[in-house]
Amino acid sequence: MSLLITKRCINCDMCEPECPNEAISMGAEYYQIDADRCTECIGHYDRPTCQQVCPIDNTIIANPQRVENSDALWEKFVLHHHADRL
Template identity: 50%
Template sequence: MALIIGDECINCDVCEPECPNGAISQGEDIYVINPSLCTECVGHHDKPQCMEVCPVDCIDKDPDHVEDQEGLYKKYLRLTA
């Protein structure tokens, strides 16, 4: 499952550099996560790094992009090939 940044985002800039896949970018109003690049840090870290550093806990699983661990790992392999 990809992650999504909620409206509570304060644009603090700490999540973007933590993403090993470059999935986070500045959107029109708040940061956004590209679901085709988000692996929840599977293959890189034990926990999603953006969630670890977010000071307002505004990052959650995206119900519109459901993926299991195996799917996230396959995406990681495609992105790092």
């Protein structure tokens, strides 16, 4: 699954610079995650860095609209970061 930032977001600016996939940006009211770019940090870290730095519990959650297994997230990582080598 890619991740989703909920309305609990306080716009603290902690998550955006931590995202290695540049999937986080400011939305109309609070930060949002581009599900097409989010790999839950697979290919970069053991755990999603946005969840680690978020000061509000349960603000960044699995996106129920984007169910993806580890293989699909890995494929997305490869496509975004190594497309020039394919």
